[in-house]
Amino acid sequence: GQSLEQPSEVTAVEGAIVQINCTYQTSGFYGLSWYQQHDGGAPTFLSYNALDGLEETGRFSSFLSRSDSYGYLLLQELQMKDSASYFCAVLNQAGTALIFGKGTTLSVSS
Amino acid sequence: DAGVIQSPRHEVTEMGQEVTLRCKPISGHNSLFWYRQTMMRGLELLIYFNNNVPIDDSGMPEDRFSAKMPNASFSTLKIQPSEPRDSAVYFCASRKREDSDEQFFGPGTRLTVL
Numbered sequence: 001g002q003s004l005e006q007p008s009e010v011t012a013v014e015g016a017i018v019q020i021n022c023t024y025q026t027s028g029f030y031g032l033s034w035y036q037q038h039d040g041g042a043p044t045f046l047s048y049n050a051l052d053g054l055e056e057t058g059r060f061s062s063f064l065s066r067s068d069s070y071g072y073l074l075l076q077e078l079q080m081k082d083s084a085s086y087f088c089a090v091l092n093q094a095g096t097a098l099i100f101g102k103g104t105t106l107s108v109s110s
Numbered sequence: 111d112a113g114v115i116q117s118p119r120h121e122v123t124e125m126g127q128e129v130t131l132r133c134k135p136i137s138g139h140n141s142l143f144w145y146r147q148t149m150m151r152g153l154e155l156l157i158y159f160n161n162n163v164p165i166d167d168s169g170m171p172e173d174r175f176s177a178k179m180p181n182a183s184f185s186t187l188k189i190q191p192s193e194p195r196d197s198a199v200y201f202c203a204s205r206k207r208e209d210s211d212e213q214f215f216g217p218g219t220r221l222t223v224l
Contacts, residue, residue: 033211042114042201042215043153087153096165097143098213100153 002026002090004101011107012078020073020104022088030091032064032071033098038084043100046073046086075106083108112136114216116202122222128190131219134183135204143203143213144177144187153201159185160208192223 004024012018022032031050035043049055049064049071061074073086085103092099115134123129135142144156157167162179170177174193179185189196199220203213 031211042217044215045212048211092155092166094166096141096160096208097155097158099155100145102152 002099004088006088006101006104009105014078014110016078017076020086022071024069024090026090027093030095033089034062034073035087036084078108080108114202114204114214116216116219120220124224126191129192131187131200133185133202139204139206141205142185145201147199194223197223
């Protein structure tokens with residue numbers, strides 16, 4: 001089966017940089033996704049890495065190392081609005097539906 | 111685009127009652143998912159439909175749970191009878207194609223079973 005590990009909580013201050021790590025164990029691997037969820041809201045897509053390396057989208061970047069079964073989400077120039085839960089996810093063994101990690105709660109303070 | 115629509119947004123019911131949650135996926139999306147989110151278990155996949163056909167229901171907790179997708183624009187998740195441990199936020203999500211990267215989530219239904 002698929003399993004993902006990520007830290008439960010991370011704290012940082014405005015303007016800082018924070019990295020949220022994710023390690024995974026999968027039977028078949030199609031790529032690593034990241035989703036953001038604000039309290040009480042729906043998860044929303046942030047990024048997807050199918051190949052090794054860094055993908056940059058504005059203040060957010062995502063990295064994947066398939067040989068290490070590891071990825072991370074990098075958030076730069078943190079803002080208060082970035083306070084949310086961040087989930088890494090992989091497709092299930094059949095490659096049809098996302099399986100999510102337990103999520104990392106990021107708290108940004110001023 | 112209206113996004114994924116779920117109803118009701120909140121549901122409070124008593125143990126033993128039947129609960130029906132509804133979902134309208136984004137038009138043109140052919141994959142639909144039901145997830146359940148709790149503090150203890152996180153975001154769990156319950157069932158996945160492709161082209162209105164249930165493909166994987168291995169996440170459905172027990173026979174009290176059932177899901178249908180009678181057409182491309184509507185799905186239901188039914189719990190009968192409901193129990194307090196079913197209290198959770200239930201999300202519906204849709205995806206344009208099986209090989210798409212992104213799943214679009216609805217706002218969720220917060221279910222409380224007393």
